[in-house]
Amino acid sequence: MHTLADLRAGKLAGIKRLDLSCGLSEFPVEIFDLADTLEVLNLSGNRLTSLPDDLCRLTRLRVLFVSDNAFTHLPESIGQCPQLQIVGLKANRIEQVSAAALPPRLRWLILTDNRIESLPDELGRRPDLQKLMLAGNRLRTLPATLAQCHKLELIRIAANRLTELPDWLLSLPALAWLAFADNPLCAERPTAPIREIPWQHLSLHQRLGEGASGIIQQAVWHDAGAERMAAVKLYKGAVTSDGSPLNEMAACIAAGRPAGFGAGMAA
Template sequence: MDTLAELRAGRLACATRLDLSCGLTEFPREIFDLADSLETLNLSGNALDALPDDLGRLHKLRVLFCSDNRFTTLPESIGQCTKLDIVGLKANRIAHVPAVALPPSLRWLILTDNQIEEIPETLGHCTGMQKLMLAGNRLVRLPDSTAACRQLEMLRISANRFEALPEWVRSLPRLSWLAAGGNTFDTQAEDAAITARSVPHVAWQDLTLGKKLGEGASGVIHQATLGPSQRGVAVKLFKGAVTSDGWPHSEMTACIAAGAHPTLIAAQSRINGHPDGTEGLVMPLVPPSFRTLAGPPSLASCTRDIYTDDAKWTADIALRIASDIASAMQHLHARGILHGDLYAHNILWNAQGGGRLGDFGAGWMTGSLDASQTAALQRLEMRAFGCLLEELLERCTDAPPAAMSALKDRCMHPNVAARPSFDEALRVLQQEAAS
């Protein structure tokens, strides 16, 4: 029996989670029979354009997903749910966000890929907000009240119409992962970067695709061979649609502009002549002995990665990984690139080879910003590095390096200006390794 039939038959009593994706055009009133237990409601992938006015009857609801539906307005009744922690309505047709639709309890709001032109001042009432996903809309500003969201750690405002970054962005004490590419202020910087640092072009017919290595929101990565020599490479083919991080074009620009670096997985070539016109990049093939350092955050962890129980290493290995990633980030910052997603789940590692940083999905260029703006935004990424150091240190099997621990504290300092640069961080780590 399908889930909707089970719900209507009363067989889901006391359920804490409900997932319904079955072409719904109206909200099933039987959901209210679960009001005393339901905590997670996922109605994504339907044809809904409204939620009931009495949604607040779901008084235990903490997570609400209604992505890939037909909403044109964020339902006001969402604001009645006083325990809501996570709300996601990406890929709808939302143009209007009423002030009362944002419950102050929100920790994670996902409105990616809609048609929103303005966010109400009540966003500033969500003082516990940690993750705010607004890429792919029509925003030219965020309300000044957002400065009160001092717990905010991830902000995605790429692929909008901002003519300048909000000033308060530079001083948020916990902001670590910022993506703002593909905006009005950033367009010239992207164009200049991809012109100045172009890479060789490779004909599609010279590539032979092998097995799929992975797939993300922006594209699919394949193992491949190139040319008569059959050199092993990785190929990323882009999907073209806006993602939670922004436009694939911004990712391509950052990946190309990054250039070659021994601890960075960046573009070697750009693909020409795909039969469907698909854009793609050729990247180095990382040996199979490398594995992902951690998994992405969960609904519960929100902004912090999930490590397996056996994720352990010696202090020397932790120091090597940290040094390799600091070196990669120093290289990016020197080239005017913000990574935007410095996370363990974007790092490959092995005990002998250290760490390799990849995934430029949230990457963007700072060429249109002045020196003080750029320096401040680079210090935001230092907090992301501090989170990584903290996670590496927690999993050391022997005494962690004292200098690395002290550096972690400095990277996570609430005063953004007090944080070190990656130049300094790399020096500290290299000195520790040499001692």
């Protein structure tokens, strides 16, 4: 993580990636001094509500992360950045997304955990679009123009207000991942009761892996004097890329365990 003091002192000249998370309420104009080299800008975890109108001065910018801030709309200046391909504004307060806010070379759009009720048709006119992460919003429909996005391979729309899935989803040639749990279209299925394990009966050890929704750690379960090896998933938040952790846990419980696999546990 970089510091604002180093940025203002000119000590970051020539860098390609800038990470600033220091309670910013305004965009530091000194960032423009890095325009000749800056490709990745991460301003997540601040208090920003806007971006400068001339953001396009960062002519080499390819990746922009501004998650965990206080935006209420997707800034239209983002759409003016000619090389911008990945845009992430997760966990803001975004209610509006205008067509003008979508950069022409957009490949990934990450708007998880916001308040978006609708998306512009222009989104389907981004031919390079590959990943669309929209879980935890208020969407009731998806733009029909997305049927034209033949490179679209991942769509995450869990925890919205969708009552049906559009037919064109099945016609997307590259689609490999679709997550839509916790929408009105999903009927709840009863599951068999599962034993709850007190947290104090688990001891966590090394990390085994990490995904979009959480971290998997090796654990030992202390069960009635016996010790059993286990894997425990620690979720990153109440809303993840695939919706609520409760939906993922319910799916795992409903699927059961493969033959020869250890007993499934819930902490």
